[in-house]
Amino acid sequence: MTILFSAKLSEQHQQMLTKRFPKETFLFYHNMDEAKQDLERTKVLVTYGEDFDEELLAKAKKLEWIMVISAGLDKLPLQKIAERDILLTNVRGIHKIPMAEYVISMLLQVYRNEKALIENEKEHVWERRGLPQEISEQTMLVAGTGAIGQEVARLAKAFRMKTIGVSRSGRTVTHFDENYPVADLKKVLPEADFVVSVLPSTDETRHLFTMEHFRSMKDHTVFVNIGRGDLVESEVLIQAIKEQEIAHAILDVAEEEPLPHDHPLWEVENITITPHASGVSPKYLDRSLAIFMENLEAYVNGSKQYKNVIETKRGY
Structure with missing residues (x-):
């Protein structure tokens, strides 16, 4: 299974993920401009949510799950995501x-x-x-x-x-x-x-x-x-x-x-x-990835007991 990150991660975080899920294929990029070349084979996308639009969604034909490592979903093509029945989760609560x-x-x-x-x-x-x-x-x-x-x-x-x-x-x-x-x-x-x-x-x-x-x-x-x-x-x-x-x-x-x-x-x-800084914390990524890993375990095991599932019609 191909899991693509358009959200930049440190080497330490990358190693933590690959060690925890050795059977999965992780593709780590710094931004969507770099990552979009591999969207066609991506099954799971991890993004901050502001870099993924309807055009990119159309390219991601195998996409089944979008993990947004922020709370905001304003810029995502929610209607198209709903039409394709793609699982959408975020990190609500970590802020x-x-x-x-x-x-x-x-x-x-x-x-x-x-x-x-x-x-x-x-x-x-x-x-x-x-x-x-x-x-x-x-x-x-x-x-x-x-x-x-x-x-x-x-x-x-x-x-x-x-x-x-x-x-x-x-x-x-x-x-x-x-x-x-x-x-x-x-x-x-x-x-x-x-x-x-x-x-x-x-x-x-x-x-x-x-x-x-x-x-x-x-x-x-x-x-x-x-x-x-x-x-x-x-x-x-x-x-x-x-x-x-x-x-x-x-x-x-x-x-x-x-x-x-x-x-x-x-x-x-x-x-x-203030410049949209109230949620900034040095523990931000640690908390985000903890939710992602919990959900990835559920995804891999087929339990479907996901945390922070978004109702795409409501937008939250």
Whole structure:
């Protein structure tokens, strides 16, 4: 069986895979430009998901399984993958630790006025600027109650926060005091001091947050988006900040990435922007390959007990 990697791996990771599965043929490449020459004989493709389109899928006539070693599936030809009944899995959940830590660190950055303190340090100014606040005992609403959302809520509990979860189903989930379906989002937003979105990009979530949602929030609310940039239009978010409907927005994702140098989001004082880095971790590949190897064992053995199977029609 031919297993092709268009995702670059270290020699150490390559050796680990070939030693664990000595009967399989592994083809390791640094990118899809190099890898596409072998797509025709590939049965299993391991990719970051951004390099595989409909044209390449047509060439991969023997393909039975796509393992995406990221959580995002936005750029994959999901409809064609579904038509061919190709197994699609990803590494959902491995980002939960770094992304949850990111949320807490950014909330602390805003509430403790850390940007101003860092600027003072650069200028050698010994001065207290602004009144620091405490994130403890606030209320956090998390839109998206999967593995990442649950970890965010778990850490919030260390700060004695009330946690509200909003999801498609509204089912009860660990670490949340209350759970609601997306249909009730507007109803519960007024309770939140912090609103955190970890929602994926789907037809249902695209531009889900409107100006009406921001107007329903408290004027001191901090909005954090670590899910997908198309959750809210940039113009709407800028308007919400300028009209003081909310106090601050923290964006690790944007509608257009990389965010253009001249994009107006950069110029808004109460918006903090980071370059889609909340999930970055030195343990990223180790965690990704652990899921891949678990699934490969199931694939080879025919048990079909796969982890993180994607419903292609939903996109997650």
